[in-house]
Amino acid sequence: MRRRRRASGKARGVRGGRKKTARRGRRRGTVVRGTIARLPARARRGVAVVLLGAAAFGAGLAWRGWTHLCDACPSIAQIYAFEPKEATKLFAADGSLLGELATERRTPIRMDDLPRHVYNAFIAVEDKRFWGHHGIDVLRTTKAFLDFLVQGYGASGGSSITQQLAGNMFQGSVDRRDISVRRKLREMRVAFDLERAYSKPEILEAYLNQINFDGVFGVQAAAERYFGKTAAQLNLPEAALLAAIPRNPAGYNPIRRPERAIGRRNLVLELMAAQGLVSAEDAEAAKSYPLELARGARITREAPYFVESVRRELFERYGMDIYERGFRVYTTLDPDLQAVADSALLAQLEWVDRHPAYSGVTFEEVRAWPPDSLYQVSRGGAEMPYVQGMFIALDAVTGDIRAMVGGRDFRDSEFNRATQAIRQPGSVFKPFVYTTAIASGIPASEVIYDQPYYLENVGGDPYAPRNFDEDFKGPMTLRRALARSINVIAVKLGQRVGEESFAQLAERMGISSTVPRVPSAAIGSVDLRPIDIATAYTTFANLGVRVTPRSILRIESKEGRVLWESQVQRERILDPDISWIAQSMLRDAVDMGTGTLAVRSRYAIPYSLPVGGKTGTTNDATNTWFVGFTPDLVTTTWIGFDRPQRIYRGATGGGTAAPVGAAVLAHYYGTHEHPEPWDRPEGLIERTVDETTGLLSTRWCPVEHSYVEIYLEGTEPTETCDAHGPWTARSSFRRPAIPPF
Incomplete structure (x- = not known):
């Protein structure tokens, strides 16, 4: 007889529970169906209506949710009216695409x-x-x-x-x-x-x-x-x-x-x-x-500082429309000249980084600093810890900005040192003082003594200008003093013509900052924008006519309709004869002065190319400058730190900044025809003078001291040199030189 195993109590309970649950479910369903079935017909219809109503209500909610899901969505009419935002395109002077301005850069097709x-x-x-x-x-x-x-x-x-x-x-x-x-x-x-x-x-x-x-x-x-x-x-x-x-x-x-x-x-x-x-x-x-x-x-972006400068100008005129309406903006930039300027400035800044006397941090060292460093936190700002630079090239005739470099790396700092920075110009300011002297009747052959000089300051210590080499050269003509950038003579001359006079002339020539009426302003202790320096020097390049810089030629709609067109803005500031003498003095500064090595010798720029210019170095070598110009191009270079500090001991405008401008000029005129020298106005007068006295040269004057000077009519010397004569050869007696000023 087979033995029947009895299930454990737990197993019996589980099985029993399942059976009971199933029986209760069947009984409940049967009861519900039975209950509904036992209801009167009228009641059953009511239940059906309720169920249908609930279903309809649920469907209505679903439909309402679908139809109101997108209450904020555009209507069909808005969809039809949709117009995509189109980028504003910037074109260079040669017609090539320079950049785009848009929140979303697009061109429909x-x-x-x-x-x-x-x-x-x-x-x-x-x-x-x-x-x-x-x-x-x-x-x-x-x-x-x-x-x-x-x-x-x-x-x-x-x-x-x-x-x-x-x-x-x-x-x-x-x-x-x-x-x-x-x-x-x-x-x-x-x-x-x-x-x-x-x-x-x-x-x-x-x-x-x-x-x-x-x-x-x-x-x-x-x-x-x-x-x-x-x-x-x-x-x-x-x-x-x-x-x-x-x-x-x-x-x-x-x-x-x-x-x-x-x-x-x-x-x-x-x-x-x-x-x-x-x-x-x-x-x-x-x-x-x-x-x-x-x-x-x-190339992520060409001429980024120029493009950003144009963007600011466009935004002032059109606001947010520049990002949406697809303007076509034709600019003045010369891509080839811009590429040369970029390369020349970068090469010179790398040269400074490697200079034996340079003790600051280099560009590559700073870029390797950790993310939480001050440099990384301040990226994009106006003060970078490494040596910086800027370059501008203007068309001397039209004012067109042909090239613009506003800094070493736009990704690191968008601050445009060409148009936004405020710098002391140093000796590049001196030509305004010398031009004022020429205009007031003081000839370029005027002799002023370079010797210790003191000025009394009201309520302060006496002001004593010093030369760059801490030396004094004795008597010197204005022409020679400008070429050799003698500070003492510039301050003396500034006092002679008057601070108000040379300050007003500088402002009329294009300096937008207010020039302080103080003695040291004569040697560039003023704060101004580099673009203003470039503007002012167009007056020398144009024989007295200042031209206003421009970066935009015309603006067209996306359909090609001209919306705005710029005009060349020229204004005569100086008489041609005055400005011709001034530019001739600046040509000597390049040919025989502080810019000679950098411009003529190092880059083999031929003397057949007429080049004028001036170097500049501020106290303790914190700013170095070179402005070089021809009859059709004006270049301005600055190298220094955002927060003024010595670049390196012995840094000068001629050795540090001038090579950039010289490299650009050499490249530009390697592919462009050399302009003719400036035409000399008919009213100017020539005289051969002795440079030690500024008086008419005689046969007794040493040949090496005689040169041909150019004068405004009525300012030429009438007396002969009395420092040289037969007596100087017979005895040690010498006639005294002219009294010092």
Whole structure:
């Protein structure tokens, strides 16, 4: 007899509990059905009405939620009226694209202008059922939803091209930072509206003009940036490469990630072949196509300080419209001259970093400082700890800014030292004093003694100017004193013509800062902007006519209508004869003075090229300058620290700043015709004088002391030199020189 095992109490309890629960559930369902069945017919109808009402209420809530999901979304009328924001384009003087100004840089292109392989590449990788759905790809959305349930947000993309357009175009209704289900539902809602408002080609055209390519928007702007051509000129591998970028614009950027971009491009080509959009043979041939980016694609931004200066000028005129209305701005910049200026300034700053006497931190050392250093925290500001520089080149006739370098590295500091900085000019200010003297009737042959000189200051210590070499040279003509940049003589001359006189002349010539009426102003102890120095020196280059700098030639609408056009602004400040004598003195400063080594000798600039200029060095070698000019070009260079400190012991304008201007002039006139020297006005008078006395030379004067001087009529000397004569050869007796001033 088989023994029956008795289940344990626990097992019996579980089984018993399950049976009881099942029996109770069946009894409850039977009771409910039985209860409803036993109700009168009228009551049963009431229950049905309640259930139907609840269902209708739920459906109404769902419909209301769908229809009100996107109350803030654009209406159909707004969708029709949509106009994409278009970048303002800046063009250089040679017509090349210099830069763009936009919150989103884009250039629209019509669908009809695109080859089929361009838009087919995007359809293949982004939405292969684009032509068949009504805004939402149900299969792709379902797969994305299942992946979301298993893996969470970001598992896979399910948005159609229409949905992506909704997210890209209507940022007010679909917040890109919002990755919630609600965002997806709102995208769907806007996508349905788009499908009702647009045809499929119109939707695809809008999408191709909106999509992000890592900082540029639309296939046209992307084609220009990466390949230097229009989207209509793209071949198959180039189109596939652009289609590869939008999924991860930074990750597939072909400039920074070429290998990843090529891999993604080849996937796009495989998808196109699999979907029958291209043949397998064409796809394989395109996959072997090398990545050939435009030369300019690797340049982040040309002439950034100039571009930013233009942007500020445009913003003052048009405000935020410069980022949206697609202006065409034609500027004065010469790209070739700009490239030379960039290279020359950078090379000179690196030379300073390597100079044996330089004790400051170098550019490379500072860039290696940790992220929490003061430098890294203050990047973009007006004070960098390494040696800085700036350069400006102006067209002397029109005032066009041909080149502008506002600092060593725009990424480190956007502060434009050419237009925004305030610097002491040192000796480059002296020509204003000497020109005032010429205008007041003091000839360039006037002799002033270089010797210790003291001025009483009201309520302060006496002012005693010193020369750069701490030495005194004795009697010297104004011409020689300017060429050798003698401080004492400049201060004496400033006192003779009057502080008010030379300050007013400097301001009329283009110095926008108020020149202080103090003795030291004569040797450049004033604070002014470098662009003002360049402006003032155009007066010398133009024989008395000051020209106002300009950076914009004209502004056009995107349709080509001229909105604004600049005019050359010239004003006569000096008589031609006065300015001719002044520029001749500045030519001597280059040919025989402090700028000789840097300009003529080092860079082999021929004497047939008329060049005038002046170097400048402020106290303790904190600022070094060189302004060089010809009849058609004015260059200004500054090198120093943002926060004034000695560059290195012995730094001078001639040795530190002048090589930059000289290199630019040498390159420019290596490819341009040399201008004729300045025409001498007819009213000027020539006299041969002795430079030790400034008087008419005699046959007894040493040949090495005699030279030809130019005078305004009525200012020429009438007396002969009395420092040399037959008595000087017979005895030690010498006639006394003229009394010192």
